[in-house]
Structures are given as structure tokens and as C-alpha cells.
Amino acid sequence: MIKKSFKRELLFSFIVVGLIPLILSGLLLIFVFDLQNRAENLKDANLALEKTRSVITECLSKTDDVMQAIADTKNIKDGIDETDRWERNKVYKTLYETTAGLRSSAYFKIYDAEGTCKYSTDETSENGKLPTYWGVLREAKIHSDKTVVLKGSDYLNDDATLELARGIFNDEDECLGYVVAEITREQLEQILSVSFDFSSGLSVLDSHFDEVYASTAAQGVHMSELVRERIFNGEALSQRGDRLFIVIEELDEYGLYIVAGRNNIFTADFKKSLLLVIVVLAAVSALICIFVARIVSKNLTKPVDNLVNAMNSTKGGNLDVNLSSKREDEFGLLSDTFDEMTKELKSYMELQVKQQKELNEANLEMMQAQLNPHFLYNTLDTMKWVAKANKVPVIADLSSDLASILRTAISGGTFIKLSEELKLVDAYVNIQKIRFSDKFDYDVEVPMELEDMIVPKLIIQPIVENSIIHGFRDRASGQIFVNIYEEDGVLNIEVTDDGNGMTDEQLMIINAGEPLEDKDGKKKHIGIYNVSTILKLNYGKEYGLRAEAVSDGGTKTTIRIPAERERNV
Amino acid sequence: MFKRKLLSVLLISILVLSGCGQTVYAPSFGADESKKLVVYTAHKEEIYGPIIREFEDRTGIMVDVVTGGTNELLSMISEESDSPKCDVMFGGGVDSLSAYTDLFYGYECSVSDKLFGDYRQKDDKYTVFSTFPIVFIYNQKLVYSAGTPRTWHELLNNHWAGQIAFADPSKSGSAYTSLCTLIEITGDKYDRDEAIRLFAKNLKGELSSGSSKAVEEVVSGSKLIGITTEDIAKKYIMQGAQIGIVYPEDGTSVLPDGTAIVNGAPHKDNAILFLEFTVSDDVQNLLQDYCYRHSVRKDINVKSNVSAIEYDILWAEENRKEIIERLNETIGGEK
CATH class of the missing domain: 3.30.565.10 (Histidine kinase-like ATPase, C-terminal domain)
Structure with missing residues (x-):
């Protein structure tokens, strides 16, 4: 009985060789791809962040300069409450001159001390009102020496995404009014379009991580909300299995945060599908292994079985067994050698028989030779003649017969x-x-x-x-x-x-x-x-x-x- | 034996490899606990948005806002009462808030003497915030100005059958208040259930999913008239909607909404700061100047020509379940 079949060992080795490299390389591939993906995304995101930062900073600082200039211009300071059209035209002229080059990216408005809009580069909002005790005007009044940047008060002012305001003061530090720059969503998007492509997510948040602006892609995945929630809960911004890969940077001089998101193709779901593929491949591979192992071992055991059968037959005495294997490999060699062996054995046996027969014949001859001494024959012959000479015929007959017997017995x-x-x-x-x-x-x-x-x-x-x-x-x-x-x-x-x-x-x-x-x-x-x-x-x-x-x-x-x-x- | 060892080594290395590669990008911004606040609000974004943001800007506290319907939020707070997540309930009619006073922390604000006293909660479990009358609206293109609705009693006639836009009172706090107002004002002619039945008949089985939706139905002309709050109506008008406002001649309720600090709030000090802010000068002025609402501050409120009725909050609360059931029954029947 075969206790430890080499068929099983063969199958085992096949499976080990077939499956383990497959699984290992699959997992390794996933792992490497994941790392690579992260690295790429990180790189791209940071790049986008850098570009965006420089673009925004440039735009805001230019705007700031202009607003500073406006707040210091005597013409404008004096003309805030002016009602005369001629004077107002002069103020507008100054306003437009100072804001030349920036009017495509923002609307500039001048408010009086009560918060009524007196001048505006935007067609619609003259005479609109903003509360001076609230929001951007209040901040501007409090921080009298700088331009404040706030998220646009879109509930009060439908269009503004970002608002900059600066208080206008006279020499006695009394507040005369305010200059406000309003950047709409379209304008902001235009500014940002230089720095990044809209397929990735980009959002701008204020100092409390409330959304100032989000690109369409970012809106689609609620990137700003996600960031805010995670920061509020003190969680990591980018977590395993996220659809989006998020990085954030602070623009502290303006109290803003820029968030860049890249699509993570390597989500948990994606990983699961890849693992599924590996599992399926492994299963298929296992099946193939079993199948091939079967074939190969059959190919190996068949000649072995043939040989065992032939040997059993020979054991039983049949020396005419002939495997006549057509194989040319090691098993062929084994079979051919077996055939030769039985042939040799057969000849040997036949030789043995022949030799035995020869021996027997020698014995026979020996036995028969015991009956053949020459001199007896000669003597008998002499006796016959003497008997005949002495006329005793019986003796002659006896010796003649005996001689005849011996004659036959002597002959070879x-x-x-x-x-x-x-x-x-x-x-x-x-x-x-x-x-x-x-x-x-x-x-x-x-x-x-x-x-x-x-x-x-x-x-x-x-x-x-x-x-x-x-x-x-x-x-x-x-x-x-x-x-x-x-x-x-x-x-x-x-x-x-x-x-x-x-x-x-x-x-x-x-x-x-x-x-x-x-x-x-x-x-x-x-x-x-x-x-x-x-x-x-x-x-x-x-x-x-x-x-x-x-x-x-x-x-x-x-x-x-x-x-x-x-x-x- | 060796083969087994080899196998187990391989298995372990596979597991380790798959676990590796966990890099996590966590920047170190994050508010620390003392600079956080969690607010549940039933207000519309136009109201809570600027207020919350101004609060954040002025105090540097990061606010997490959870929005929802009044009853929805109050139920949540109730369920969480063992380990409260919410600090402040911001918004919700005082009739709704008064049903849940055991969830709240009694706090008398610094300007309590400047507030209108008629709806003050006896233990200061909530503080009033803003007030607004319930009004009728009508589509100016489809309703002749002489034919506008004038009284609550009128709504029970079948003159307006099928043409009334009204929010579902089980969902909308202001809609429930409107319903109770109707019952109270028509109480001289009809008892409670009769009033409900007649009104429901006129609704012809249709209820709006929210108070803003009800207004939109009137704006779009699918309904000729509607019942809503003044601020919502004014907002739509400011945006160019061609609807008109009617202040009911037989009176209407001017029910304030309120702010309440939750018992066991995780950030109680910040909650107090917020509550104080809601009744501060700046917020109350903003409400009047830009939010189409009336301040609850005696010194800030602009006198309006609305004839306010006395609204029995307790009665409204006690009868709530039955009233809504009755309404739904009849509505269901009409469908």
C-alpha cells in the first residue's frame, strides 16, 4: 500500500509554486501601487497648493495695496459724502484709475460712515447698505490700520465670496467711511484658474474652516464639510480608504486656508476589488495546478505501474514480458533496461538449462562409458578365435555375442x-x-x-x-x-x-x-x-x-x- | 516539517505587508475643547449663518452647526440627554421649547430686563431671540387685491378650498403655531375639532413639506394663498417674488423663538457666551435691519401694527397630539 504518494507531494509543490508567487506578487503590487499613488497624489496636491497660494497671495496683496492707496487718497476721502455730480465724477475717476487692472477680479465700493454704499465699480449696488456694527465694516473700523479679509457675507450681499475692507480715516482718526473690495465666485474662480485644473478639488476656507469657495469637483464630494468635520473632531485629515486625498495649507496673513484634494483611486472599495481579483486568480491558478498535477503525475505513474506489473509478471516466472516503451526519457531508459534484463535472464536460464543438459549428458556418457573398457573387447575377440581353433563353438558364440554387445556400447x-x-x-x-x-x-x-x-x-x-x-x-x-x-x-x-x-x-x-x-x-x-x-x-x-x-x-x-x-x- | 515552517513564514510576511503603508496626514490645526461649541439650530441659513459666523470671528470659538426641524432636533437632544452632545438649541418656537424645558439649563441673560416679558419662561430655561407674526400671503398676479384673504375665519369657508398653501404642522413648528392660532381665533364660532375639520377640508389633502415650500407654492401660483411667517414672506418679496402680505384682521400670534442651553452641555461657558450674543445689540439690530424679523429687545424693537393675540402655549402643548391626529385623519379622508 502506498502510504505517502508522491502525487500528493507533486500537487503540493505545484500549488506552492503556482499560488504563493502569485499571491505575494499581487499583494506586493497593491502595496507598491498604493504607496506610489499616495506619493503622486501628495506631490500633485502640494504642487496645486503652492500654485494656489502664490496666486491668491499675489491677488490679495495687490488688492490690499490698492485699497490702502484709495484710503489715503485725499480726493476720495473728501468726496465720500459728496453729492454734486461733478465732484462725484472726479471721485469715480480717481477710483477707477487706482483700481485699474484689478477691476476684473473684484468690485470696489466706497461706503460712508453709516454703511451706505456711495461709489461702486459694480453696476448695481450704489445705495446698498451694510451694517457698520457687524461683519466686515466693523472689523475694518476696529483694525483701523489694516485691510481685513473675511468670507463674503453672502446673506447680506448675494454675490460676494470674499470681502476685503479698510477703514478710511481723517487725520483725527475719525472714521469717514470704508473701502470694500468684493470678489465674486466667478472672479475668484478666474483668479484661481491660473493655478490649478478644475478636475481636482480645491477649496478656500476662512479662519474657522467655513467654506469661502469650493471648486465644482470639491463641491461634488463635500470636501469643505469633510475637512471642517475632521478638524472639529480632531481627526486626521486624510484617512485610509478615503475617496479623496486631502492636504491643507494656511495663509495666515489673510486668515485663510487652502485645501487641495486629489481623487484617490485607491479607495477601500478599489482595494477590495483588486484583492478579489487576486483571490479569483489564485483560485483559477489552484485549479490549473490541480489539473496539471494530475496530468503530470499520471504521466509519471503510468510507466511506473507498467514496470511494477511487468515485474510482478516476471516474479511469476514469465520471462517473455516486454515493455517496449516508446518513451525516450528516464522512464524509457528504465523500461528498456528492464526489457534487456529479462532478455538476458531468459538467455541465462536457457544457458543454464543447456549447461545442465550438457552436464547430464556428460554424466550419461560417463555412465555409459562405464560399460566400455577396450581391452575386454579385445580379449573377447581373442577368446572367440581360440575357441574356434579349439573347436569349442559355445565359447566362440559367447564371446562373439559379448563382443557384439561391447561393440555397440563402445561406439561413440x-x-x-x-x-x-x-x-x-x-x-x-x-x-x-x-x-x-x-x-x-x-x-x-x-x-x-x-x-x-x-x-x-x-x-x-x-x-x-x-x-x-x-x-x-x-x-x-x-x-x-x-x-x-x-x-x-x-x-x-x-x-x-x-x-x-x-x-x-x-x-x-x-x-x-x-x-x-x-x-x-x-x-x-x-x-x-x-x-x-x-x-x-x-x-x-x-x-x-x-x-x-x-x-x-x-x-x-x-x-x-x-x-x-x-x-x- | 520544514515545508510547514516555510508556509507560515510566507503567510506572516503577506499579512505584515498588507498592513504596512499606513501613512496618515494630520495637520495640527484642530480646535481644542475650550474653543468649541455645538449648536443645534432650527433656523434657516439666512438667520443662523451670519450670527454663527460673527460669533466665531469675534470669539475665536469654532462652532459645529447641526440643522434640522424643531421637533427633530428637540427629540435628538432628548435622546442624547444621558450624554449630551449639543450645547445650545438655537431656534424653535417657544411653544415647542416649552414642552422640553427639562432638557434645558435655566440661565438669566444679562439683558433680561430689556426683553419683552410676555413669553418669558418662568425658570429662564430658554431665552427669547426674535419674533415674527404669522401672516397670510397671496399671489399678486392671480388674486385681485380686493379679494385677498382678510381673516382666519375666512379660511374655514370653502371659498379658499384647495387653494391654501400650508406646511405640515407635525414637521413645521410655525405651521403648528398657525394651526393653534386659527383654532384660538375661530374659537368664538367653532370648537377645536370642528375648526380643524373645516380647515382640513379646505386643504383638500395637501400639505407642504415646509414653511418655505408653502411660500414657493404661492409664488409659483400652484396655490393662491398661504399661511406663513412674516420674515419668510418678506425675504421672498425682497428677492422679487410677486406676493403680497396680509396681516389678519382678526388678530394673529406673534410668537417668538428662543435659544436654550442644554443641561450638561459639554461647553457650557461657550454656550452662555453664545446665548448672550443672541440677545446682544448687534444681533438684535441685524435681525431688524437685514433679517426681516422683530427684535425681542424693548429698546430695539420697532413698533409694528400687528394685533397680537395672547397665545396659550400650555394649551397648545397639551393638545398637540390630538390636534395633529385630528388634522391627519381629516386630511387622510380628503385625499
Whole structure:
């Protein structure tokens, strides 16, 4: 069982690599953008502030100078209460001359000591009245040596956004009247238009942070109210997540504040949407990671699984397994090496078998060679001749038969024709007949076409020997019948005797291919065992020797080998 | 194990990064507490604007102004009574103020002897500020001068049915005062509920959302006549509206509005300064000269030819709920 799948590790690594850089860089981006945005806004706002400050200061100071000049002009001082038209024209002329250049940015009015407007560069307001105990005239009277600047008293005077007033005094410091400069909203906007663009917010506040002027953009977001509220409550002017980025500067010589606002695109909502984007991207990325991880790991585990299956198969003994991987990567290498390994293993096994067979054959040869001393053969030959010379034919027959047996046994090669083997058996039987004085009969039944079948040397003889020696022991006579036939490509050689037969136990042992042993552990009936072994080694388990009891008594031994006319050894 | 450590390090750094970058721009202007005042005002901007500003200029105290309808503001003050935010209630008819006297701090101003005494609160829980009569207005283009409304009694005839611009008394203090005035003056002929029913019938289910709106209806001609306060009418006339003012012949109420210091006001000293300012010479003169109102100062007030009735504030207060309910019932029926 796989406990720690590398698939999971793969997925984990994918996700780490896929998500973490994404999230980190996303957050970093937001952070950097936020900082950058702030810095830009701060810079722009301060720039706007600077420009506005210089523009307003310039305008107000020029106006102040003019008003000072007016307040000091004798002509005007004397002419305030003048009713004569001629004199009034002269006063107007002076007024207009002094205010030349500034009349586009303000209306100049002269009030008498009771607050009635006597002269005005504005078409409409002659004879308008202002309270002298209140507001700008009162201030002007109190601060007799300077020009006071106040937020326009728009309830009393619909148009004025900003009012400047200066008291006009005679040499005895009595108040003769007032000169007032009124700047309307349009005029103020015109003055300010030089310094900033109307897309950003700009407002001018008085010393109590009440709105004097606000650009349309500032009005739209209630910038002045917001500033005032925050200052009243002692809060920070610019707070996180604000739509507007606000800076303020004081013009203390005029008791005014300028406030510049820049649109903050980086609001809390915007940040939230960016974060949402990151989250969505991360989710998508995660999905892609999972998907890709699946594919990649499948691509990796498939060859591994194939290899494991092949190995299991090989474990079971199948060496013909061949992966034949078409891959050219490391897994391909693994598969190819495995294929080579099994091929090698197979050849090795085959070699082993071959070598074992060779060994067995050597053993066989050795065993068979035990039957082959040269000098015995020569001696027998000599014996035959001497016997013939001395006219003892039986000896000549015995030695001639023995020599014939040995001849076959000496000849090289482990296989001989069936006809030759039978000839050998005949010779053997002849000898045994002489020994046992014809006590038994021997018959062979063999079809002619089978006579050139190839059989291993000396396989029939031991069987027959066994029948003679053991089957006919203590018997008066016996019969041996050799029957040879072919059936389904198998050559059957049956040797049947009607002798003593063997016990069931012995039969079992023989059929099992084991050597028989007597009480002392010494091997008995070794010939049959040898034949059985020779057959098995040459032809394998399916062929060999089988012994069975004959119903009337006796033993039938059957040799089964493949019917071959040739044998490639 | 190592992998887990790596993960947690990464997570923490992410959090830290996102928290960073908090720069805050706070200039150091800000009034300190002793230089602050919070005013709730029911006045129109034309009235409170200049007064508050002049007060700021002269004293250097920064004022936070909260506007609203009289009853709305009084309810707010009542709700906040455990921890008051407001220092001064500026404006509101004395009939409304007298219903909430337990919210206020009794203070006798320095010129109390110079003020008209008829509406003086017995514990000085509020101080009168300005006064103005309730008048009729009519559209000069559509109403023949001989056919202008003359009396309150007239308003109960169906001659003016569907042509009367009137603010909702549950919202407008002056409208409620007008209604009570109507009931009182027509009290010789009709009892309370009858008067309300007849009047409501003539309104034909239409009430204006505010006293200024009522005037605008007359100015625009959607209604022929209206009931409002003199100062509002005069203001519109000064701006060129073609409406005329009629002072009701059967009398009218000239109810002052007032200023009150809230109990437990956070900036009580500044509140006192403000109250004193409201009855000072300059403010009272301004009211007369530029705000179309009448001063409550005997030494400043210009005599006017209005026949003022005695308005029973207590009665108006006690009956308020029922009166408004009756009116709404009948109005609802007419719709």
C-alpha cells in the first residue's frame, strides 16, 4: 500500500509554486501601487497648493495695496459724502484709475460712515447698505490700520465670496467711511484658474474652516464639510480608504486656508476589488495546478505501474514480458533496461538449462562409458578365435555375442538406431540363454518402418536383464515379449515378462523415478533406475519408463520416447 | 516539517505587508475643547449663518452647526440627554421649547430686563431671540387685491378650498403655531375639532413639506394663498417674488423663538457666551435691519401694527397630539 504518494507531494509543490508567487506578487503590487499613488497624489496636491497660494497671495496683496492707496487718497476721502455730480465724477475717476487692472477680479465700493454704499465699480449696488456694527465694516473700523479679509457675507450681499475692507480715516482718526473690495465666485474662480485644473478639488476656507469657495469637483464630494468635520473632531485629515486625498495649507496673513484634494483611486472599495481579483486568480491558478498535477503525475505513474506489473509478471516466472516503451526519457531508459534484463535472464536460464543438459549428458556418457573398457573387447575377440581353433563353438558364440554387445556400447554417440539396439538385446539374450539353458523365450515384435528410429543406447537391454534376473528367479521358465509400436508420434517399447512381478511398492518407486533400495540401503535394480533417468534427462518428464504389473503375474515395462529418426544433440 | 515552517513564514510576511503603508496626514490645526461649541439650530441659513459666523470671528470659538426641524432636533437632544452632545438649541418656537424645558439649563441673560416679558419662561430655561407674526400671503398676479384673504375665519369657508398653501404642522413648528392660532381665533364660532375639520377640508389633502415650500407654492401660483411667517414672506418679496402680505384682521400670534442651553452641555461657558450674543445689540439690530424679523429687545424693537393675540402655549402643548391626529385623519379622508 502506498502510504505517502508522491502525487500528493507533486500537487503540493505545484500549488506552492503556482499560488504563493502569485499571491505575494499581487499583494506586493497593491502595496507598491498604493504607496506610489499616495506619493503622486501628495506631490500633485502640494504642487496645486503652492500654485494656489502664490496666486491668491499675489491677488490679495495687490488688492490690499490698492485699497490702502484709495484710503489715503485725499480726493476720495473728501468726496465720500459728496453729492454734486461733478465732484462725484472726479471721485469715480480717481477710483477707477487706482483700481485699474484689478477691476476684473473684484468690485470696489466706497461706503460712508453709516454703511451706505456711495461709489461702486459694480453696476448695481450704489445705495446698498451694510451694517457698520457687524461683519466686515466693523472689523475694518476696529483694525483701523489694516485691510481685513473675511468670507463674503453672502446673506447680506448675494454675490460676494470674499470681502476685503479698510477703514478710511481723517487725520483725527475719525472714521469717514470704508473701502470694500468684493470678489465674486466667478472672479475668484478666474483668479484661481491660473493655478490649478478644475478636475481636482480645491477649496478656500476662512479662519474657522467655513467654506469661502469650493471648486465644482470639491463641491461634488463635500470636501469643505469633510475637512471642517475632521478638524472639529480632531481627526486626521486624510484617512485610509478615503475617496479623496486631502492636504491643507494656511495663509495666515489673510486668515485663510487652502485645501487641495486629489481623487484617490485607491479607495477601500478599489482595494477590495483588486484583492478579489487576486483571490479569483489564485483560485483559477489552484485549479490549473490541480489539473496539471494530475496530468503530470499520471504521466509519471503510468510507466511506473507498467514496470511494477511487468515485474510482478516476471516474479511469476514469465520471462517473455516486454515493455517496449516508446518513451525516450528516464522512464524509457528504465523500461528498456528492464526489457534487456529479462532478455538476458531468459538467455541465462536457457544457458543454464543447456549447461545442465550438457552436464547430464556428460554424466550419461560417463555412465555409459562405464560399460566400455577396450581391452575386454579385445580379449573377447581373442577368446572367440581360440575357441574356434579349439573347436569349442559355445565359447566362440559367447564371446562373439559379448563382443557384439561391447561393440555397440563402445561406439561413440549416445543414440543408436532401434535395429542396432535390438541386435544388442539379441546378443545379450543369446548369452543368457546359454547360461540359463534355454529356460526362457524371447520374442520381438517390431514394424519394419520403425527400425531406423533413434533411441538412446542400452535402454532395452537393462529391462530385459531385469526380467531375466529377477523376474525369472526361482522359476522354471519364462517368456519375454518386446513389443514396439508408434502412437501419436510417441515410440512405445513394451517389455513384458510373465515372471515374479514386482510389488506395488517397488512399481511405485520405479515409476517415480527413484532408485530402489534394499534393507541395507544398497541400491537394487539399478539398471531400471538408470534407464529411467537417461530417458528423463534426454526427453523430459512427459517421456520415460513406466512399469506395471501384469494381471496373470509378471511385469510390463513400457518405454516411451518421441519417435525420431534423427536427433540433434 | 520544514515545508510547514516555510508556509507560515510566507503567510506572516503577506499579512505584515498588507498592513504596512499606513501613512496618515494630520495637520495640527484642530480646535481644542475650550474653543468649541455645538449648536443645534432650527433656523434657516439666512438667520443662523451670519450670527454663527460673527460669533466665531469675534470669539475665536469654532462652532459645529447641526440643522434640522424643531421637533427633530428637540427629540435628538432628548435622546442624547444621558450624554449630551449639543450645547445650545438655537431656534424653535417657544411653544415647542416649552414642552422640553427639562432638557434645558435655566440661565438669566444679562439683558433680561430689556426683553419683552410676555413669553418669558418662568425658570429662564430658554431665552427669547426674535419674533415674527404669522401672516397670510397671496399671489399678486392671480388674486385681485380686493379679494385677498382678510381673516382666519375666512379660511374655514370653502371659498379658499384647495387653494391654501400650508406646511405640515407635525414637521413645521410655525405651521403648528398657525394651526393653534386659527383654532384660538375661530374659537368664538367653532370648537377645536370642528375648526380643524373645516380647515382640513379646505386643504383638500395637501400639505407642504415646509414653511418655505408653502411660500414657493404661492409664488409659483400652484396655490393662491398661504399661511406663513412674516420674515419668510418678506425675504421672498425682497428677492422679487410677486406676493403680497396680509396681516389678519382678526388678530394673529406673534410668537417668538428662543435659544436654550442644554443641561450638561459639554461647553457650557461657550454656550452662555453664545446665548448672550443672541440677545446682544448687534444681533438684535441685524435681525431688524437685514433679517426681516422683530427684535425681542424693548429698546430695539420697532413698533409694528400687528394685533397680537395672547397665545396659550400650555394649551397648545397639551393638545398637540390630538390636534395633529385630528388634522391627519381629516386630511387622510380628503385625499
